[in-house]
Amino acid sequence: MKTIPEIENKYITDGGSRCPSCGSIELDPGEKDSDSNYVRQHIECNDCDASWIDVYTLTGIDKLEPGKPQNKVFNVNNIKYDTDGENIDLPTHLSVTIAGAHLMNDDEISDHISDEISNVTGFCHKGFTVTGLDT
Secondary structure (H helix, E strand, C coil): CCCCCHHHHHHHHHHCCCCCCCCCCCEEEEEEEEECCCCCEEEEEECCCCCCEECCCCCCCCCCCCCCCCCCEEEEEEEEEEECCCCCCCCCCCCEEEHHHHCCHHHHHHHHHHHHHHHHCCEEEEEEEEEEEEE
């Protein structure tokens, strides 16, 4: 007689297509429920009336069709400019919008903001602080 782990292993190896009790392919899948870790589905065999619960885990995604990039607005404050000692009236606060920021890491966002400060003002800077606001 097979042990429960052997029966379960064969069921999984066969792709859940046969009753683990009698081997029938006449299975009736019931409703699914889920939590953050698993999806469970009640299964019944129409030939021997055995019942069990299939347990599914997420193993990956397939055929992702990305949506449009979401914009994120960053409030850039306390901008310190490199003006070689010249007294120039430059903004110390800017708002920078980055499309697709949710796909970037913090270093990439900081680099983008740094470039944008220089593009907008025409000056290099020595640093800044940032707060992000979802839009």
